[in-house]
Amino acid sequence: MDNMFPKTADVVIIGGGVMGASTAYHLALRGQKNILLLEKDEFFGQEATGRCAGGVRYQFSTEINVRLSLKSLPMLERFKEETGQEINFRRCGYLFVLTQPEDVKTFQHSLALQQGLGVKTEWLSPDEIHRRLPLMRFEDALAGSYNPQDGLVDPNSVVMGYIGAAQRLGVQCLTNVEVTGIQVAAGRIAAVDTNQGRISTRQVVNAAGPWAGLIGQMAGVAIPIVPLRRQIMTTTPLPEVPQDFPFVLDFAQSLYFHREGEGILTGMSNSNEKAGFDQTVDNAFEMVNLEAAIARMPCLEKASMLSHWAGLYEVTPDAHPIYGIAPVDGFYIVAGFSGHGFMHGPISGKLMTECILDGKFLSLDVSVLDLARFSEGRQIREYNVV
Ligand SMILES: Cc1cc2nc3c(=O)[nH]c(=O)nc-3n(C[C@H](O)[C@H](O)[C@H](O)COP(=O)(O)OP(=O)(O)OC[C@H]3O[C@@H](n4cnc5c(N)ncnc54)[C@H](O)[C@@H]3O)c2cc1C
Numbered sequence: 001m002d003n004m005f006p007k008t009a010d011v012v013i014i015g016g017g018v019m020g021a022s023t024a025y026h027l028a029l030r031g032q033k034n035i036l037l038l039e040k041d042e043f044f045g046q047e048a049t050g051r052c053a054g055g056v057r058y059q060f061s062t063e064i065n066v067r068l069s070l071k072s073l074p075m076l077e078r079f080k081e082e083t084g085q086e087i088n089f090r091r092c093g094y095l096f097v098l099t100q101p102e103d104v105k106t107f108q109h110s111l112a113l114q115q116g117l118g119v120k121t122e123w124l125s126p127d128e129i130h131r132r133l134p135l136m137r138f139e140d141a142l143a144g145s146y147n148p149q150d151g152l153v154d155p156n157s158v159v160m161g162y163i164g165a166a167q168r169l170g171v172q173c174l175t176n177v178e179v180t181g182i183q184v185a186a187g188r189i190a191a192v193d194t195n196q197g198r199i200s201t202r203q204v205v206n207a208a209g210p211w212a213g214l215i216g217q218m219a220g221v222a223i224p225i226v227p228l229r230r231q232i233m234t235t236t237p238l239p240e241v242p243q244d245f246p247f248v249l250d251f252a253q254s255l256y257f258h259r260e261g262e263g264i265l266t267g268m269s270n271s272n273e274k275a276g277f278d279q280t281v282d283n284a285f286e287m288v289n290l291e292a293a294i295a296r297m298p299c300l301e302k303a304s305m306l307s308h309w310a311g312l313y314e315v316t317p318d319a320h321p322i323y324g325i326a327p328v329d330g331f332y333i334v335a336g337f338s339g340h341g342f343m344h345g346p347i348s349g350k351l352m353t354e355c356i357l358d359g360k361f362l363s364l365d366v367s368v369l370d371l372a373r374f375s376e377g378r379q380i381r382e383y384n385v386v
Pocket of ligand 1: 018
């Protein structure tokens, strides 16, 4: 490894999750040479991306997030055509069930925003929710927001599809390489230090997901991204759950359900979770999730737990990602997707490519999502965070 380990690169991408993989592929597609993607783990896509629920949706409350979905989801639809990799896109729809009057009001605004941008989200009455979800108990439902184009995609396939396609275009993608430091000289990137040695480079892309803040510190750049544990469990088969069961969200409880294999996947966000890198399952909170899930979906009592895991959200103060160049020349950031970034991976890699090669975002103007917005008080809040 010592002799083979690259000493220089034109672009070093830190992180082999969906953001790093998509950026590597899109950069190489545009003809960028000498790209190096570094992943600290033994395999690509094992952190936030590999632990995510795989949901993809158009239903957001801010225009920029809806527009990101309008660009990104069609890229997932064309993914196999483009990369040769099957990603199992299931258009099961997302059904947000609303039980609080203030949520109804906000979702009505979001519905108008989405429909104005051409997204075909539908408004459901309580009766319609009961009709569509006969296995669930939602007596307190006030309304629902449903989009049949939302759905599920296999995260690992997306990462491996991009990594494979990037490698075929000449990108060197290395695992077991941990970035330990970043050298800055005269205000610009000079080198990246790793557990395998130093790599001279003038351009670094920080695609380190929940670790993006630590990578920022290495370059002397404060990036307000905190890791927050979230967990999921799946059940053994439940034959009564229909094939077309939607991705159901009990929005007020941050509790969700979707079909996974022959059973159900459920997750719930712990509002008391403290920032940190712990990825062990919190058994006490798992019981809270399970009880809330059974209260909504009593047939879960008949199933056993098949698997469970925890992962990290990469959370910014306004629940929107950070795109673009940092105060250090040659240091780029694509991170901080706050729990809904998997679905925006495809367009994000393309946008970062435009930022690096063209000096501006061409596919969609995401300049409002720059790092400076936090110090300049330009945050925009996303309401549909699960
Ligand atoms: C439980 C859970 C459910 C979720 N559900 C959804 C969902 O349904 N839909 C959706 O769109 N999003 C969802 N998300 C969010 C989504 O997973 C993330 O927004 C997205 O995967 C972020 O991708 P990333 O590439 O930025 O991060 P990651 O996938 O974490 O990739 C970053 C990579 O950088 C590597 N790295 C870090 N530090 C270093 C270093 N020093 N040197 C080398 N490599 C390093 C890490 O090992 C990691 O592989 C969920 C997340 C979780 C945790």
